[in-house]
Amino acid sequence: MAGAMRVADEAAASTRGGPECARSRRTLRTSPRPPATERRPTTIWLVPPIFMVAYGKRPSLDEGAGGCSFVIIRVVAAIAAAVVLGTGGTASAAGDQLEAASPFGAYLAAQHAAKSGDYSTASAYFRALIGSDQKAAVIADAIKAFVASGEVATAEKLSRELDQSGTRPWGLAIFLRFAGDVLRNDMASAEALLDPMATVGGLDGYLVPVLRAWISGSRGPPSAAFEQIDRIAERGVLISFFNYHAARILDHWGQREAAGQRYRAAIQEAAIPDRMALAALAHFSATGQTDDAIRARTSLAGRRPASGTVLALQEGAELRSLGGPVNLAVPPAAGVDRSDGDQGQAKGLDQRDVAVGVAETFFDGARMLFSQQFYRGALAYVQIALYLEPDFLAARLLVAQVQEQLGANDSALASYRRVPSDAPESWDAGLALAGLLGRLSRVEEARSELQLLGERFPGRVGALSALGQLMATEKRYDQAIAAYSEALDRLDWLEPHHWPLLYGRGAAFERSGLWERAEEDLQRALELSPDQPFILNYLAYSWIEQGRRLEEAKAMAALAARLRPDNGFIIDSLGWAHYRLGDYELAVETLERAMAAQPGDPVITSHYGDALWRTGRKLEARMQWRNALRADPDPELAAEIEWKLEHGFDELPPVVEEHEI
Template sequence: MVGAGPALAQQVDGRAYVRAMAADADGDVRTAVAAYANALNNAPDDEMVALRAYREGLAAGDEALTTRAARVLASGEATPPDVSLYLLAVAVRDKDSMAIDRLMADIAKGPFNFMLPSLRAWQAYENGGDPFAPLSEPSDSGLERRFNAENRMLLGLATGDVAVASGAIRALMATGRGNPDLALDGAVILASTGQRDAARALAIGAQGELSEYLRRMGRQKPGMAFALSRIMLRVAGDLAHEDAVVLSIMLTRTGLMLDPLDDRLRLLLADALSRDGADQVALEVLAQIPASSPFDDEARIVSIDVLARAGRTEEALTRAREIANRRGATSEDAQSYGDLLAANERYEAAAQAYAMAIARAEGSANWVLYVSRGRALDAAGHWDDALAALRQAVALAPDEPVALDTLGRAQIERGVNLAKATNLIERAHDLRPDDPQITDSLGWAYFLQGDVDRAVPLLELAAKGAPGSTEINEHLGDAYWHVGRRFEARYAWQAASVYADAEQSARLQRKISHGPGTAMAAD
C-alpha cells in the first residue's frame, strides 16, 4: 500500500481501499462508494481515504458519506477549500448559525471568498438587517462585483422594490451580458411571494411549462440557502466547458442539497458526471428531470452527449433521431443529429439531417448549416453537391473565415480552381491570421502549387499554434521532406502520430521509415 498514508497502512485489511480504487478507475460509482465507506470505517482518521470518499460520495449523491468524509478533512491541518464550502452549505441548510460564521471565516481565506458579500447580504435579509450594506463594500474582484450586482437585484425583488429591480434585470439582459438564469431566479423570488404575473413577465419565455416550473420552484422562501444554491449554479455554469469536473460535481451536488427542485443544476451535474466517466449515474440524474419541466428537452439532448461519451453510439443516435423527427422538432434538433452522425462518419445520413435543418430554418438558415452539409457531402463522395453547399455558405457569409477556408480548402485538396481557392483562403487568413487551421490551409495551398518558400513558414506557424494537430504536423513534415530537411520531417511526422487514428498512424509510420514517396501526397 505504498503512498496510502500511515493510518491506512496500519490497518489489518486494506482490501476495501484497493476495491474502491479499482471501482473508481472503472467509473463504477456505486461500488466505489460502498468500498470507500468501508475503507473510511477501517481508517476513520486517514485524510487520503477521506478525500477519496468525499469525492466519490459527491459523485454518487451519498450525502451521509460525503458529510462524514468532509468532517474528517475539516479536522486536518489543511482543509481543501471546496470542503469548507460544502460544509457551509450543510450548515446553511441546517440553520446552524455558529457553524455558518466559523465556515465563512474559513472561506474568507480561500478562493471562494468572492461569494461572501452576497451570502452575508442574504444572511442579513434572513435576520431582518440591512441586506444591501455587505454589497456596498469596494472590491478589487470583478467576479465579486458581478455577484454583488446580481444579488442586489435579487434582493431588491425580495424586499419589495419590484419595479426597479425588474427593470435593472431587463436592462442587463438587453445588453447581452446578463445570464438567463438571473431572470429566472428573479422570477422564482417573485413567485415565492405570490406575485405570479410579475414572475411570468420577468422570466424569459415564461409560458406553459415554465409557468408550472415557477409555481413548483416558488414554494421555498428566498434566503441563504436559495442564494448559495444559485451562486453554485452560476459558478458551475461558468465551469461547464472547463477541465474542472470534480469542482463542477461538488457545486452541483451541493446546490441540489440546498434546492432539490432545480433542474438546471441537474443538467450541469449530469454533464460533469459524464465527463468524469460516471455515465450511468449521469443518466440517472437526467431521469430525475420530469417531463413537465421546461428543461426536459435539454435533458434529452444532454443524454445524447452522455451516451456518446460512454461509447453507446447506437443508443445516442437512436435518441438523437427521435428528437430530430418528433412533432415540433426544430432546425437545431436536426443539426444536432447531423453533428452526431458526422462525428461517427455516417456522412450520407448526416448530409440528409443537415438538409432537414436547412429546410426547417425556412430561408433563415445560417452559413454553418451549409458548411456542415458541404463537409458531409464531400466526405460521402458527392463533390458537386458539396461544392454547391459550400458556395452557398460563402454567399451567406462572405466575410466569415471558416466558410471561406472550408470552400477554398475543399477545392485545393481536389486540385480544382486552384487560383480562386487560394484567394479564398488568403481572405480567410487576412480575417483571422491567428487561426492555426486556416494558416495550415494557406501553407498547404502554396505547397501543393509548388510555392515552398511561402508554404514552410506558414506551416511552421500553424504547427506552433496547434502542436497536437495530426494533420498540421503531417503537412509540415511533408514540406520539410520536400526541401531536404529530412530529420525535421521525421520529427514532425512523429509529432503527428501522437494523436493519429489507426489509418493515419500507419501512413505516418511508412513516411517515417521510407519518406512520403511522392512529396505532394500527404492526404
C-alpha cells in the same frame, strides 16, 4: 487527392465538439460550444480552501495504538488498491468484497475508487468503515465521498460528528452544517457558522458574503451584507454574480426599483447563465419596464439561441423562473405592473426562498470551479445545491457534465436521464446524453436518442443536426445527408445561425462524391455566415485541390487564417494555395507555420516536403516525406509519399492557371 480525403475524414472525426476546438481544415461541426474556460476581463484562480484544508493532516487508522498513519496509506494506496479492486472496481464488486477486505484494504479501495471518479463504489466502502471501529480515522474522507456521490444528507449528518472524532471541521464540513441548518430553518445557527469563514480567501471569500446576505435577508433587506458585496464587486470581478443575488433578495422585499438597478448591472456581462437573464426578464416584464425587458429578451435569445430554455420560450411556453413567470410570446406593456397581488409589497423571504437562494449561490460557485477545470470542487458545490433544492435542473445538468469530465460516464448518463422529459432542460440533457453515447462508441444508442428527441420536438432542428454529425463521423454519409435535409426541411427560412446545417450537408455531399451539390451548399452556408473560418477553409481547400479559382481560394484561405491564426490545418490550406500558384518560397514559409501549429500531421508534413522540393531543398524534402510516412497517413497518401521518395516529382508540374473541371 489524399489530402482532400484526409480533410473530410478528420472533419467527420472532429464533429463531437464545436468549431472552437475543430482539428481539421474542414469540420462537420454544426453547433459551436463555449470553451471549457471562458474568457473574462479578469481571471481569478479560485482554488477553494475546502480542498486545501480537506487534504491536510489526518489521524491514524488506530490513534490509540499509534497505528499506520494516513500519510503512509496515501503513499501506498495506488499500489494496494489494485489488490482489493483488481483492474476496475464497481459498487457491486465493492459489496462482494467488503466483508473480505481488511479496514486498511477497504480504505485503499475507497480512495482508489474516489480518485477514479467512481464515488458510488467509494461510498460503499466508506459506509462499511464508518460502521466499524475505524470511523474516527476515515470520517473526513467519507464525508467527501458521500458528498460527491450525492448522498449529502449522510455527509451532513457525519459533519456534525467531526468534533467528537477529533477532526477539526473544515470548509466543506462547515458548508454542510450550514446547508442543514438552512433546511431546518435554523437561520441563527446557519449565520453563526459563517463567522469563522469571514476572512477566508479563494472562492469561499466570494461566496460567504452572498450566503450571509441570503440568511440575513430573511430578517429584512440586508444593507450591511450588500455593502460588503459592493466592496468586493468594486474589484471588477463577478459583477453579474453579486448583482444578481442582490436583485433577487430585493425583489423578495418588494424593492423593485433597487432590484431593477441590480438586474441591469447583472445582465451587462455576456456570459451569464440562462436563469439570470430569465429572472431579469421576469422582473422587467412584471413591472412594465418595456425597454429593459426587450434588452433582457434579446440577450437571452442571442446568447444561446439553441438552448432548451430559449427554444421553449420562443415556442410560446410560459416558464416559471426564479424571478416569476416568463413568456416571450407576450410582450410587456409599458408602465403596467402585471405582478400578482402581493408582489411589489414587502413580503420578505421565507425558509424556502432562503434555501433556493443559498442553492443558487453554491451552484454559481460550482459553475466558476467547472469553468476553471476544478471538477472535484465543482461536484461538491453542486451536490450541496441539489441537496437544498432537489428540483434545480440546471444543477442536475452540471452534475452530469462534471461526472463526464471525471470519467464517471455511467454516472453521467444516469444524471442526464434524471432530467424530467417535460422540462425545458430535457432538450439540453438529451443532446448531451447522445453526445456522450457517441463518444463512448455506443453509436446506435446515440442514434436512437437523437431520433426520439427529434420526434419529441418536431419544430426543432438541433437533434437532427447532431444526428447528421454522428452519421458523418461514422462515414455513413447518405444517412448524414438525410438527417441534415430533414432539418432544413423543418425551417421556413434560414437565419445566420443555421449555417452549420448547410455546411454539414455540403461536407457529406463532398465525401459522397457529389461535388456540385456540395459546392452549392457550402456557398449558401458562406452567404449566411461570410466570416466563418471553417466554411471559408473547406470551400477554399476544395478549390485548391481541384485547381479551380485559385486566387479566390487563396484570398478565402488567407481570411480564414487571419480569423484562426493558430489553426494549423487552415494555415496549411493557405500554404497549399501558394504552392499551387507557384509561389514556393512563400509556401515553405507558410507551411512551416502550419507545422508549428499542428506538428505531426501527415498531410501538412507531406505538403511541406513538396514545397521544400520545389525550392531545391531535396534532402530536407525527403526527410519530411519520411516523417509523414511515420505519422500514419491513410493508404492513398502513403502510396503517394512512397512514390515521391522513390522518384521525386519533377515531372509533376504545378498548377499555375485556373481551369474548370
